[in-house]
Amino acid sequence: MTSEKMDSPGPENMSPENMSHEKTGWFPGHMHKAQKELKEILKYLDVIIEVADARAPFASLNPLLRKLCADKPIITLWNKSDLCDLHFLKQILGKKLNTTEKAMPYLLGEARMRKVIAPLIALAKAEAPHRGTPLKPLRMGVVGIPNVGKSTLINTLVGRKIARVGDAPAITKGLQKINLSPELQLIDSPGIMMPSAESRQNMFFLAGIGCIGENAIDEVLVVQELLPYFMAHYSMALKSRYRLETLPQDPLELFEKIAKQVGAFRAGKIYWEQASEKFLRDMRSGALGKICFYDSLAGF
Ligand SMILES: Nc1nc2c(ncn2[C@@H]2O[C@H](COP(=O)(O)OP(=O)(O)OP(=O)(O)O)[C@@H](O)[C@H]2O)c(=O)[nH]1
Numbered sequence: 349m350t351s352e353k354m355d356s357p358g359p360e361n362m363s364p365e366n367m368s369h370e371k372t373g374w375f376p377g378h379m380h381k382a383q384k385e386l387k388e389i390l391k392y393l394d395v396i397i398e399v400a401d402a403r404a405p406f407a408s409l410n411p412l413l414r415k416l417c418a419d420k421p422i423i424t425l426w427n428k429s430d431l432c433d434l435h436f437l438k439q440i441l442g443k444k445l446n447t448t449e450k451a452m453p454y455l456l457g458e459a460r461m462r463k464v465i466a467p468l469i470a471l472a473k474a475e476a477p478h479r480g481t482p483l484k485p486l487r488m489g490v491v492g493i494p495n496v497g498k499s500t501l502i503n504t505l506v507g508r509k510i511a512r513v514g515d516a517p518a519i520t521k522g523l524q525k526i527n528l529s530p531e532l533q534l535i536d537s538p539g540i541m542m543p544s545a546e547s548r549q550n551m552f553f554l555a556g557i558g559c560i561g562e563n564a565i566d567e568v569l570v571v572q573e574l575l576p577y578f579m580a581h582y583s584m585a586l587k588s589r590y591r592l593e594t595l596p597q598d599p600l601e602l603f604e605k606i607a608k609q610v611g612a613f614r615a616g617k618i619y620w621e622q623a624s625e626k627f628l629r630d631m632r633s634g635a636l637g638k639i640c641f642y643d644s645l646a647g648f
């Protein structure tokens with residue numbers, strides 16, 4: 349931890365109005381490039397597998413994808429189910445998917461587990477019945493916003509490590525097709541989509557689960573914005589993780605208590621950055637329990 353980080357302002361100084369555009373703009377130049385590459389990949393595919401994060405099932409989808417390939421089937425893999433509050437997720441899906449006009453083929457699971465393969469391929473075959481023969485192999489590709497598990501899924505499908513987990517797209521090398529079987533081909537490079545938040549709340553959900561780089565958004569602000577959601581949905585988890593007998597009503601007061609519990613309080617001073625890092629680490633690792641973020645006011 350650098351001293352510069354330690355001297356960062358407390359959350360009381362971080363109103364939405366103070367948040368600079370640069371801080372929230374996560375569309376850097378390489379994303380424009382990725383977008384162009386994605387269009388290129390889509391041309392070659394019969395079925396698109398969109399990997400999303402089950403912990404933020406709708407925030408982690410990209411609405412642009414549906415516009416870019418209106419004529420092609422998209423299967424959603426809601427990944428990282430091991431970290432997701434499945435009870436809440438199923439409630440949300442029940443509510444949301446019944447209201448969408450078109451059926452949305454999806455799967456819930458863990459991209460790193462081989463057992464995800466058979467149901468995924470069965471869905472893909474059902475979506476493209478005109479393909480899937482040695483003469484007309486079914487061509488699949490994996491797309492999604494950063495950090496959702498695209499590379500992990502590609503590696504699982506291929507059965508060996510070809511896409512480096514955490515790696516950037518390597519489309520520039522040329523599109524490589526891998527024959528999974530005589531009837532089934534996979535484009536080996538994931539198509540990276542930029543995260544697209546339909547609401548302010550969704551943007552903080554995405555930051556919380558690590559889909560927006562930490563340099564693009566202030567982590568103290570992220571925690572400040574996520575705490576009310578945790579207080580409303582996961583109060584027991586907060587109490588038990590941070591050994592709190594009662595939960596303060598005020599999120600800022602809670603933030604202070606958490607800071608004290610995680611050792612980010614020294615000589616009368618709260619180190620907000622350090623407290624935020626620890627809270628986010630707890631949340632992302634599952635130490636705060638299984639979670640699911642949903643903003644009922646955001647569009648699909
Ligand atoms: N707990 C858990 N972690 C997962 C799962 N799938 C992937 N991960 C982890 O999530 C992180 C991101 O996975 P990647 O496969 O690199 O994600 P990506 O979408 O390729 O990320 P970018 O290339 O940065 O866009 C890695 O630390 C993976 O180990 C899962 O099902 N459960």
Ligand SMILES: [Mg+2]
Nearest residue numbers: 498499514515
């Ligand atoms: Mg990757």
